[in-house]
Amino acid sequence: MASETEPTAPAVRLSHVDVAFPEPKGGVFKAVSNASLDVANSEFVAIVGPTGCGKSTLLNCAAGLLAPAAGHVEIFGMQLSGLNGHAGYLFQQDALMPWKTARDNIALALEIGGTPRIEAVERAQVWLGRVGLKSFGDRYAHQLSGGQRKRVGLAQVLIRNPKILLMDEPFGPLDAQTRQIMGNLLLDLWAGDKKAVLFVTHDLEEAIALADRVVIMSAGPEARIIGDHTIDLVRPRDATEVRLQPRFHALHKAIWGQLRSEVIKAYGGEIG
Amino acid sequence: MPIARWKLFLLQALVAVVALGVWHVGATIPISLDGQNKPVYLLPPFFFSAPLDVAQRVVKMFTDGTVKIATCAEPFNIATMLQTNNSCFGKTIWQHLAITSIEGLLAFAIGSIAGVALGFWFARRPLVAAVFDPYIKMFNALPRVVLAPIFMLWLGLGIWSKVALGVTLVFFIVFFNVYQGVREVSPVILANARMLGMSERQLFRHVYWPSALSWMFSSLHTSVGFAIIGAVVGEYLGSAAGLGYLIQQAEGTFDVTGVFAGMTILAAFVLLVDWLVTLVENRLLVWKPPAASQQV
Known part of the structure; x- marks a missing residue:
């Protein structure tokens, strides 16, 4: 935590990043164009944009799962090549290994790094408790609800204590109540050691409730970063109750004004 | 709505009773007399x-302990059995x-090991898969029965020609499944495993x-079913022991009762093996969600 060397460089720096995919009929599809974004150490940044705007693509660049077509990615001041070893990644879809129990899924994250099995399992049990699944360790993925699977996924990522947390619409498939509960869980866990977080979502309310900064992306293709808003709501926050504050409404109104035209553009593009 | 267990069992038993009843009536109650006053049956x-x-x-086969083939003083052991065409084979039904x-079992084990190994290799090396693709298709399309005489020529009349026939059947099923399985690993699970820091070796082991x-x-x-089919068909086409041999011998002497007895034992045997497989499966695949058709 505080004892760690405090690098002055931002945890994640994307500078002038382009992302392009080859199209099946030839040519290239440019998903993201000239995106620059810094995430400081212990900062919680949310990226919001209309569906299909390339938010996840940008996140994959920060994770090293995808190489940008132009521009570069720096992690703590070092040029990223290959996978980002400092980052934990929580995926939108279920990424648990279905053939392992919840506990083994979490323990595996440690075992990979060479932690002895017994110790890994013990620590996994501690993490099961932290995400509120103390007695669910022996269940397999299909025996857990969507929210419970996300909790296991969160524990699996956090048990390795990554310096950066990348989240790709992690609570997207969950129902509204579960999302807010998960949001609070995330805030609680994050408050412990304040990792740098890059959180992708299409839900503006969720973004404002959780983040320090909300970054807006335009509709794709060639999506750009078109807005960067500081969220000055006091912490600690309650992801549910914060939504009732007047300041929340003011922020929501200001940001939504910018986002709305992009959302309409995204749908218009699809329909047209 | 799930059917009650006893009800299902009763219905299943009813099917057997009706089928056997029709057979019994047709074979034992004469429908008329022919010219020499002999009874005529619907099912002669x-x-x-x-x-x-x-x-x-069937009862006699199990109680007598002997099934007409040459008796032999030697006790039963696997070493003699492996010798080609030893007349000491198959003294008892057991x-x-x-x-x-x-x-x-051998056909299943060898076929599975080969299928897993090649399935993996092909899935991880697209070039190899592309090169061998037409040959795999060719061999898979080949009716395996035509290979049986060749296997006998190569491997003799002992168990290995039957094992070989079974292997050719088992291999392709396992091979195609493993090939598919490795190629269709969820990309999300793979990406997650990579982000968790798995090396190639760990990916192999854990994913x-x-x-x-x-x-x-x-x-x-x-x-498993195909392994048994391979064994029985192989025995049927040329051997000195096994269920297939029993059936073939009975057919050779127009002993229809013997044929049906052999088939009955084979059917019971297959049911038993299938039940064992289900046990193994339930144990190994606890993590699998129940199939959609079984949910409700």
């Missing part, structure tokens, strides 16, 4: 035998069963391997 016993005769024969089981195995196990019923 010479062609169809009768359920009670078959049952008696030995016939043992031989068919061993052949099936590819369990995924491929789960596909292999999902075809367990089919591949």
Whole structure:
């Protein structure tokens, strides 16, 4: 935590990043164009944009799962090549290994790094408790609800204590109540050691409730970063109750004004 | 709505009773008399035998302990059995069963190991897969029965020609399943495993391997079934022991009762093996969600 060397460089720096995919009929599809974004150490940044705007693509660049077509990615001041070893990644879809129990899924994250099995399992049990699944360790993925699977996924990522947390619409498939509960869980866990977080979502309310900064992306293709808003709501926050504050409404109104035209553009593009 | 267990069992038993009843009536109650005042049956016993005769024969096979083939002083052991065309094979029904089981088991083991190994190799090396693709298709399309005489020529009349036939059947099922399983590992699970820091070796152990195995196990019923089919067909075409041999011998002497008795034992044997496979499967695939059709 505080004892760690405090690098002055931002945890994640994307500078002038382009992302392009080859199209099946030839040519290239440019998903993201000239995106620059810094995430400081212990900062919680949310990226919001209309569906299909390339938010996840940008996140994959920060994770090293995808190489940008132009521009570069720096992690703590070092040029990223290959996978980002400092980052934990929580995926939108279920990424648990279905053939392992919840506990083994979490323990595996440690075992990979060479932690002895017994110790890994013990620590996994501690993490099961932290995400509120103390007695669910022996269940397999299909025996857990969507929210419970996300909790296991969160524990699996956090048990390795990554310096950066990348989240790709992690609570997207969950129902509204579960999302807010998960949001609070995330805030609680994050408050412990304040990792740098890059959180992708299409839900503006969720973004404002959780983040320090909300970054807006335009509709794709060639999506750009078109807005960067500081969220000055006091912490600690309650992801549910914060939504009732007047300041929340003011922020929501200001940001939504910018986002709305992009959302309409995204749908218009699809329909047209 | 799920059917009550006893109700299902009763209905299943009813099917057997009706089928056997029709057979029994057709084979034992004459419908008229012919010119020499001999009874005429709907299902003449010479062609169809009768359920009670078959049952008696099955019981006799198990109680007598001997099934007409040359008796022999030597005690039963696997070493003699492996020798080609040894007349000491198959003294008792248990030995016939043992031989068919061993052949099936060996065919299953060898076919599975080869299928898993090649399935993995092909899935991870697209070039290899592309080069061998037409040959794999060619061999898979080949009716395996035509290979049986060749295997006998190469491997003799002992168990290995039957094992080889079974292997050619099992291999392709396992191979295609593992190939598919490795290639269709969820990209999200793979990406997650990579982000968690897995090396290629760890990916193999924790992701590819369990995924491929789960596909292999999902075809367990089919591949075990085919292993037994390979063994029985091989025995049928030329051997000195095994269930296939028993049936073939009975057919050779127009002993229809013997044929049906052999088939009955084979059917019971297959049911037993299938039940064992289900046990193994339930144990190995606890993590699998129940199939959609079984939910409700």
